[in-house]
Structures are given as C-alpha cells and as structure tokens.
Amino acid sequence: MAAVVLVVVAVLTATRPGRTATAQGGISARALMDATLAGNPYYAGTLWGCSIDEDPGCGLPAVVAFTDTPADPDAFAVLARHRTLSASSAVGTVNGLAWDPARRQLYAAAYHHALHPAAGDAPGALYRIDVGTGDARRWAVLAAGASRHDPAGRALGHNASGVGRVGLGDIEIADEGGRPVLVAVNLFDRRIWRLTVPDAVPLGSFAHGATGEPWAANARPFGLAVHDGWLYHAVVDSREDPGLPGTLGVHVYRSRPDGSAMREVLALPLDYPRVPPWTPWTDAVDAAAVRERRASQPMAVGLAFRPDGDMVLGLRDRVDDIAGNWSYLPNLDGDLIPAARAGPDRWVARTDPEHYGDAFRFDESATGAVAAVPGRDGVVAGVRLWSHVRAAVWFDNRRGSIAGPADGEEWLNLETYDGGDIEALALYPTATPAPAPTASPAPPPRLHLPLTLNERCPPRRRRVDVALVVDASTSMERPTAAGRPKLAAVQEAARLFLDQLHLAPDADRRHDQVAIAGFNASAWTAVALTNDAAALRGAVDGLAGRMAPGTRLDLAIEHGQAALSDAGRRRAENAPVMILLTDGLPNGVPTPPSAGAQEDTVLARAARAKAVGMQIYAIGVGRPDAADPADRIHAGLLRAVASSPAHYVDTPDAEALASIYQALAVTITDGCPAGRHNWGRRWP
Missing domain, CATH: 2.120.10.30 (TolB, C-terminal domain)
Structure with missing residues (x-):
C-alpha cells in the first residue's frame, strides 16, 4: 500500500x-x-x-x-x-x-x-x-x-x-x-x-x-x-x-x-x-x-x-x-x-x-x-x-x-x-416483502417533535425578531408528567430555544433578537427585543415571580405585537415572529362593546398583528376535552389565532415543550416558505 x-x-x-x-x-x-x-x-x-x-x-x-x-x-x-x-x-x-x-x-x-x-x-x-x-x-x-x-x-x-x-x-x-x-x-x-x-x-x-x-x-x-x-x-x-x-x-x-x-x-x-x-x-x-x-x-x-x-x-x-x-x-x-x-x-x-x-x-x-x-x-x-x-x-x-x-x-x-x-442500493426486478414482525402491543407513543415535510428549499438561514409570549397564570404551577411545575418545563424549553438562535452578530453584523413577555390577568414585557443572552435568560427565570390568576390572551397578543413593533429595536431585515404559549381557556378577556364573546376579542387582536405582517405560532398545553377544566385548552381558538392551522400545535404534557421549541427554532430560521411545517396535529 x-x-x-x-x-x-x-x-x-x-x-x-x-x-x-x-x-x-x-x-x-x-x-x-x-x-x-x-x-x-x-x-x-x-x-x-x-x-x-x-x-x-x-x-x-x-x-x-x-x-x-x-x-x-x-x-x-x-x-x-x-x-x-x-x-x-x-x-x-x-x-x-x-x-x-x-x-x-x-x-x-x-x-x-x-x-x-x-x-x-x-x-x-x-x-x-x-x-x-x-x-x-x-x-x-x-x-x-x-x-x-x-x-x-x-x-x-x-x-x-x-x-x-x-x-x-x-x-x-x-x-x-x-x-x-x-x-x-x-x-x-x-x-x-x-x-x-x-x-x-x-x-x-x-x-x-x-x-x-x-x-x-x-x-x-x-x-x-x-x-x-x-x-x-x-x-x-x-x-x-x-x-x-x-x-x-x-x-x-x-x-x-x-x-x-x-x-x-x-x-x-x-x-x-x-x-x-x-x-x-x-x-x-x-x-x-x-x-x-x-x-x-x-x-x-x-x-x-x-x-x-x-x-x-x-x-x-x-x-x-x-x-x-x-x-x-x-x-x-x-x-x-x-x-x-x-x-x-x-x-x-x-x-x-x-x-x-x-x-x-x-x-x-x-x-x-x-x-x-x-x-x-x-x-x-x-x-x-x-x-x-x-x-x-x-x-x-x-x-x-x-x-x-x-x-x-x-x-x-x-x-x-x-x-x-x-x-x-440493491434493486431486484421483483421486490420480496420483508417478513412482518410479530410485535407485542405497545402503549400509544408520545410525540416530541414537529416535522418539516417534503419541501425543496435551499439550505440558507434567515434572521428573526421573536416575541416569546408565555402564560404565567397560576395553572402553570400544576405538575407535568415528570412532577415539576409546567412553567419550569416552559422555562427550560425557552432557554434551549435561545441556545438554538444566532444571537451573536456574524461577519455581516446580522443576528437574531428575542423579546420575552408574560401574561395572566395582566400582561407585561419582561425584556424588549435584544440579542443579550444574559438578559433574556434572566427574563425567562423571572417569569415564576409574577404568576397570578387569569388568562388575558388579548393582552398577550397585544404585548407580543408591541415588542415586535418597537422601531428603536426592530431590525428591518429580520422576520417578525410571535410564539404564544398558553395552558388554559381565555379568562377575564372583555367582550366586544356591541356583542360577542371573549374569543372575538382575542381573534380581533390576533388579526391586527397578522395584518401588519407578523407570523404567529400558537402552542397549547393541555387537552380540549380534559376532565379537569384547569387542564383544558381552546384548540379551535388557538388554531385561528395562529397564522395558519399549520402554525398551531398542542401537547397534553409540558415535558414535550423542549423538543417543540428547539425544532421551532429551526423552522422559523431555515429561510423556507411558511406553512410547510407539520404542526397541525396533537402531540400525544
């Protein structure tokens, strides 16, 4: 040789x-x-x-x-x-x-x-x-x-x-x-x-x-x-x-x-x-x-x-x-x-x-x-x-x-x-089917991932301005399947999401930015759009200190839109993306002055955000048919709040959020057309 x-x-x-x-x-x-x-x-x-x-x-x-x-x-x-x-x-x-x-x-x-x-x-x-x-x-x-x-x-x-x-x-x-x-x-x-x-x-x-x-x-x-x-x-x-x-x-x-x-x-x-x-x-x-x-x-x-x-x-x-x-x-x-x-x-x-x-x-x-x-x-x-x-x-x-x-x-x-x-790469004129295994019955699998399906797209990366809007109502203190509060699982997922983004400027000074907002009976912006990783992590950690009753989805969307409309911080070349997470039904939302329900107020607020070009992803933690009302979500409402049904997902267990948020970080930055991601099914 x-x-x-x-x-x-x-x-x-x-x-x-x-x-x-x-x-x-x-x-x-x-x-x-x-x-x-x-x-x-x-x-x-x-x-x-x-x-x-x-x-x-x-x-x-x-x-x-x-x-x-x-x-x-x-x-x-x-x-x-x-x-x-x-x-x-x-x-x-x-x-x-x-x-x-x-x-x-x-x-x-x-x-x-x-x-x-x-x-x-x-x-x-x-x-x-x-x-x-x-x-x-x-x-x-x-x-x-x-x-x-x-x-x-x-x-x-x-x-x-x-x-x-x-x-x-x-x-x-x-x-x-x-x-x-x-x-x-x-x-x-x-x-x-x-x-x-x-x-x-x-x-x-x-x-x-x-x-x-x-x-x-x-x-x-x-x-x-x-x-x-x-x-x-x-x-x-x-x-x-x-x-x-x-x-x-x-x-x-x-x-x-x-x-x-x-x-x-x-x-x-x-x-x-x-x-x-x-x-x-x-x-x-x-x-x-x-x-x-x-x-x-x-x-x-x-x-x-x-x-x-x-x-x-x-x-x-x-x-x-x-x-x-x-x-x-x-x-x-x-x-x-x-x-x-x-x-x-x-x-x-x-x-x-x-x-x-x-x-x-x-x-x-x-x-x-x-x-x-x-x-x-x-x-x-x-x-x-x-x-x-x-x-x-x-x-x-x-x-x-x-x-x-x-x-x-x-x-x-x-x-x-x-x-x-x-x-x-063996190929025979007549395929011989492989023998089917005699598998033992298995419990329904848990699913932890969103998928990007069947789309031809060049591997390029776009930059994003993201508003992470997180439910901080008292129901988020309820335990996950692993026994920790749901909010703790959300916080871990948010940290992993931040790790996935490119907050540090590249050679062309391009970078991602994130804002953190929380909501319950009120809503607040914990940190405005920034690429300061330490500040963002601090804002995520601070959500636990502001938990209170109420689920004002209308204010949540309003604050998310405001964060993405901050002219002094928005980067024109970055795509504006709002990621809204909730574990409950709308609660305390005022109804329209003329007539209607809480849901109408929420949808009107979402429509205003989408009308100015903001992409909204909605994540529900719970089940529409949960026996305990505190674990119920309004899947139809959240699906309508999202930019499309493909921008919505729900999961009964907050432990799945780490995988959801990490894969979502790939989805929003991959530079491919929106709406091609398979978010429209429950993740059991």
Missing part, C-alpha cells in the same frame, strides 16, 4: 482545493438492477467536504454512489465512474443512510462534526434523495440539539463538544406490521425515533436499551441494523463520568421496530489489545495525544449481518471527528469486529486475533461504516487511506481479507476529509 499512498499525496498536492471529479446526476432503475444482478451492486456513501470556514455551497459531494471497479493509476478516472447523488450545498454534512428500494429513494441524516456543519444549522434534519434524479429535499427535522459550531474555532472546544451528543446517528428502514418505517437515532435526547415512509407521519420514540442501567448517563447510542424482523442498536458506555458504575464497552440491544421486546444481545468490553487502546470520551484531547497514538474514543456507528446470522460491528474513533485539522496527524480510526451467534438471542464478539485486515495506512484504518454485500457473505467497509482520501473495501467475511467483484478497493474522493455511512 505504500506506493498507493505516495500517489495519493501527489494528487492531493496538485488538486486541493479543487472541486469534485465525480459525475453528477442520478442512476436509472435499469442500471441499479443490472448492477445488482451482476453481483456488483451500487452502494451509497457519505463524504464530508465543506468545512465551517468555507462557503456552505462549496460544491463538494456529500453523497456518492459507486460500485467496485478495476484499479486505475488515474485517480480521476476512478472517480469519474461514480455518481454524485447530492452535494454539500444541498444537504450539508450527513452520515446515516437508509435505502427504500420500492421508491428508489435514499434517506440521509444530518451529523455534527467538529469541522463540517449541517446544512442550515439543522443538526436534526433528515433528507430524502431521489436516486433516479439526484433531487434532494429536506424531509423532516427532529429536535436534535443546537448546533455547537463556532466558525472562529476549527477544532476542539465548543465544536467538539457536540460530536456524538448533538445531531443524528444511524438510520434504517424497518417493516412495522406491513408498513415501512424510518428509524433514527437522536444523539441529543438519546432516543430512537420512528416516522412512516414516505410521508413522514411521526410515530413517536422509545428509549435505548441501556436506559435502565446504572451507567445510563454514560450511554451513547448510534448504530442501527434491521435483521429478520428485529431492530438492533448499538450503545457505547463512554465512561464520560468515571464515577458511575460500568466499563468502557459496546452493548447491542434488540427489539421490535416499535421498541417492544427489548433485550441486550451482545456486550463487549473494549479492553482488547489494540494500538491505540480505546479510552473514555473526553473533549480535552491535545495534539500530542493524537500524535503519540494514545487517544482513541469509541463510537459504535455500524452494524451488519452475515447470511448465517453472525454480526459485524463497526467502531469509529470519535477523536477523528473532534480533532479537526489534527486529522493530518496519524489517523486513529476505528475497527471491524465479528460476532458469532451463540444462541437465539446472544452474540459473542471475537477481537483476538484480529479478523478483518483493515491495516492500510495505519494499523486501524476502518471508519466504522459497514454494509452487508447483497447475495454474498461479505461486507463493504469504509477506510481512510490518508487525511483526505476515503475508500470502500470489500471484505470476505469468512477469511477477513479483501475480495470484491473487481479489485475490492474503491477510492471515493480526493478532496473531502472523511465520510460516514455506506448503504447498499
């Missing part, structure tokens, strides 16, 4: 910072089927190219399709055989991939890398790519935390803290009772989310398998696989908190796609012989630790199954994704580990001797990406050949050596730093 590496270095010197050499556009159904039937199917792989200090529309490929082709000394001739399915300018940094062969659509999940940003500052975005045309659309957004990218810092610190903790992990498509469901690992709330395919109807989420363990606070889920009607997910005990019980290791859990029948099926302590050894997660990694090969942090990013049911586990080195420019130093990549089936619900990993020959530039060159080869006992794995060269390698599972349809090695790029998942 030494000669290969020297060739790569020469090419890099001559080409960076050039643009992609891969062909653009999609792949026809005939081409996909022909490749599959010939035993050399297409695969999709993700590449990470545009860094945080580059133009987000830099044009490097984000998702490419490739097959195994004969070796060629001309690297650009190899790349020209691939197809760019989507560029970074369309989807940003994505990792997890899932293939829907029935519709020839590929799904991709946003990923938080220290050096490479998600598109539109949406680390919870899911994209749908039409493999036939290459058309990429943002399909849904999960509340996966706020982006922690700081353009001024290219490597550690704030950027690095989000790796493995913000954004999305792996995704898969499972069959759930005869319907296809996309399953996604949310790295932020560490839950596994479910959405119907292709229409993105949310089905709720469930906890990962280690939630009940004493080391649960150290549990970091990531990898997924579907096999024989079961959903498997991999969790690392990261040892971030060394005071908790546990051991640095990987645990694999199995459940039905709805989360039922959960149990652990594999446990692997990560103390096996390896250079460098696996070490606990930390963001405090320095260049010396990288150079001396003593810093390697595990993420269990890949799972695949052999035809006989044995498992292949893919581990990635988190240091690669937090080290930024240090990736030019010795690569501290991951591993491929076989696990033999030891019973109907147990697998045993084998680490010594090492099975898969992934020693290329360094002893451990695997990136953790792994996909089963359709129709063969093999896997395709991602490897790093050099700092800027990612390749796919075909391994024979029985021998652990390279064995592909052509030469078994395929360079995927020359100009991007690294990449994530690999997914087989």
Whole structure:
C-alpha cells in the first residue's frame, strides 16, 4: 500500500482545493438492477467536504454512489465512474443512510462534526434523495440539539463538544406490521425515533436499551441494523463520568421496530489489545495525544449481518471527528469486529486475533461504516487511506481479507476529509416483502417533535425578531408528567430555544433578537427585543415571580405585537415572529362593546398583528376535552389565532415543550416558505 499512498499525496498536492471529479446526476432503475444482478451492486456513501470556514455551497459531494471497479493509476478516472447523488450545498454534512428500494429513494441524516456543519444549522434534519434524479429535499427535522459550531474555532472546544451528543446517528428502514418505517437515532435526547415512509407521519420514540442501567448517563447510542424482523442498536458506555458504575464497552440491544421486546444481545468490553487502546470520551484531547497514538474514543456507528446470522460491528474513533485539522496527524480510526451467534438471542464478539485486515495506512484504518454485500457473505467497509482520501473495501467475511467483484478497493474522493455511512442500493426486478414482525402491543407513543415535510428549499438561514409570549397564570404551577411545575418545563424549553438562535452578530453584523413577555390577568414585557443572552435568560427565570390568576390572551397578543413593533429595536431585515404559549381557556378577556364573546376579542387582536405582517405560532398545553377544566385548552381558538392551522400545535404534557421549541427554532430560521411545517396535529 505504500506506493498507493505516495500517489495519493501527489494528487492531493496538485488538486486541493479543487472541486469534485465525480459525475453528477442520478442512476436509472435499469442500471441499479443490472448492477445488482451482476453481483456488483451500487452502494451509497457519505463524504464530508465543506468545512465551517468555507462557503456552505462549496460544491463538494456529500453523497456518492459507486460500485467496485478495476484499479486505475488515474485517480480521476476512478472517480469519474461514480455518481454524485447530492452535494454539500444541498444537504450539508450527513452520515446515516437508509435505502427504500420500492421508491428508489435514499434517506440521509444530518451529523455534527467538529469541522463540517449541517446544512442550515439543522443538526436534526433528515433528507430524502431521489436516486433516479439526484433531487434532494429536506424531509423532516427532529429536535436534535443546537448546533455547537463556532466558525472562529476549527477544532476542539465548543465544536467538539457536540460530536456524538448533538445531531443524528444511524438510520434504517424497518417493516412495522406491513408498513415501512424510518428509524433514527437522536444523539441529543438519546432516543430512537420512528416516522412512516414516505410521508413522514411521526410515530413517536422509545428509549435505548441501556436506559435502565446504572451507567445510563454514560450511554451513547448510534448504530442501527434491521435483521429478520428485529431492530438492533448499538450503545457505547463512554465512561464520560468515571464515577458511575460500568466499563468502557459496546452493548447491542434488540427489539421490535416499535421498541417492544427489548433485550441486550451482545456486550463487549473494549479492553482488547489494540494500538491505540480505546479510552473514555473526553473533549480535552491535545495534539500530542493524537500524535503519540494514545487517544482513541469509541463510537459504535455500524452494524451488519452475515447470511448465517453472525454480526459485524463497526467502531469509529470519535477523536477523528473532534480533532479537526489534527486529522493530518496519524489517523486513529476505528475497527471491524465479528460476532458469532451463540444462541437465539446472544452474540459473542471475537477481537483476538484480529479478523478483518483493515491495516492500510495505519494499523486501524476502518471508519466504522459497514454494509452487508447483497447475495454474498461479505461486507463493504469504509477506510481512510490518508487525511483526505476515503475508500470502500470489500471484505470476505469468512477469511477477513479483501475480495470484491473487481479489485475490492474503491477510492471515493480526493478532496473531502472523511465520510460516514455506506448503504447498499440493491434493486431486484421483483421486490420480496420483508417478513412482518410479530410485535407485542405497545402503549400509544408520545410525540416530541414537529416535522418539516417534503419541501425543496435551499439550505440558507434567515434572521428573526421573536416575541416569546408565555402564560404565567397560576395553572402553570400544576405538575407535568415528570412532577415539576409546567412553567419550569416552559422555562427550560425557552432557554434551549435561545441556545438554538444566532444571537451573536456574524461577519455581516446580522443576528437574531428575542423579546420575552408574560401574561395572566395582566400582561407585561419582561425584556424588549435584544440579542443579550444574559438578559433574556434572566427574563425567562423571572417569569415564576409574577404568576397570578387569569388568562388575558388579548393582552398577550397585544404585548407580543408591541415588542415586535418597537422601531428603536426592530431590525428591518429580520422576520417578525410571535410564539404564544398558553395552558388554559381565555379568562377575564372583555367582550366586544356591541356583542360577542371573549374569543372575538382575542381573534380581533390576533388579526391586527397578522395584518401588519407578523407570523404567529400558537402552542397549547393541555387537552380540549380534559376532565379537569384547569387542564383544558381552546384548540379551535388557538388554531385561528395562529397564522395558519399549520402554525398551531398542542401537547397534553409540558415535558414535550423542549423538543417543540428547539425544532421551532429551526423552522422559523431555515429561510423556507411558511406553512410547510407539520404542526397541525396533537402531540400525544
């Protein structure tokens, strides 16, 4: 391999910072089927190219399709055989991939890398790519935390803290009772989310398998696989908190796609012989630790199954994704580990001797990406050949050596730093339905997310002036399902919302602003429009001190409009947005002088705000049919107050508000047309 590496270095010197050499556009159904039937199917792989200090529309490929082709000394001739399915300018940094062969659509999940940003500052975005045309659309957004990218810092610190903790992990498509469901690992709330395919109807989420363990606070889920009607997910005990019980290791859990029948099926302590050894997660990694090969942090990013049911586990080195420019130093990549089936619900990993020959530039060159080869006992794995060269390698599972349809090695790029998942794009002339799982009955899922549905929109960000108008009536003292006051849940959600916005001015002095208002029998502006984060947090904290009876929705809207009409503070280039939250019916609102009801006064006030161009989102906490009148909301009124029915949502439990507000922060700043967000259903 030494000669290969020297060739790569020469090419890099001559080409960076050039643009992609891969062909653009999609792949026809005939081409996909022909490749599959010939035993050399297409695969999709993700590449990470545009860094945080580059133009987000830099044009490097984000998702490419490739097959195994004969070796060629001309690297650009190899790349020209691939197809760019989507560029970074369309989807940003994505990792997890899932293939829907029935519709020839590929799904991709946003990923938080220290050096490479998600598109539109949406680390919870899911994209749908039409493999036939290459058309990429943002399909849904999960509340996966706020982006922690700081353009001024290219490597550690704030950027690095989000790796493995913000954004999305792996995704898969499972069959759930005869319907296809996309399953996604949310790295932020560490839950596994479910959405119907292709229409993105949310089905709720469930906890990962280690939630009940004493080391649960150290549990970091990531990898997924579907096999024989079961959903498997991999969790690392990261040892971030060394005071908790546990051991640095990987645990694999199995459940039905709805989360039922959960149990652990594999446990692997990560103390096996390896250079460098696996070490606990930390963001405090320095260049010396990288150079001396003593810093390697595990993420269990890949799972695949052999035809006989044995498992292949893919581990990635988190240091690669937090080290930024240090990736030019010795690569501290991951591993491929076989696990033999030891019973109907147990697998045993084998680490010594090492099975898969992934020693290329360094002893451990695997990136953790792994996909089963359709129709063969093999896997395709991602490897790093050099700092800027990612390749796919075909391994024979029985021998652990390279064995592909052509030469078994395929360079995927020359100009991007690294990449994530690999997914087989197998397509057969007659689809064989997957066996339907016999899932145990499950309770109705709780839903914590708004979704952005099926809309083509360029990943740009708009700036906003926001009025957060919060109900501070005494009913907000009533407990949530978690036992704390509803207002405490609202305050937490508001703080997370503030974290999601861009309050600090950018290079063009553009920034978001927020005003905080409260209401009960009266209404007040706690802080006028500002980008002072400390003042805003103080205003949020102060809401609890002004609780009183009454629900003057009319005054709430009036104060929200006044905050957004402050000529001395409003930024003309910012979009005005009011977010109104209440947990009750209108109370104490005067009726119109002529005749009518309280609702008429509220609607008249909302109409005046909307008439001057303000966008209103309304959130109800409660149920229209609640047995206790104190828990009732007027859904019809709030829906009419909102700018459209799509701008309204209700939830019976205030604990859902954190996810609602975070995803709303993405919705109002993504620069896409209003009214395309799926807010118009109750979140149970």
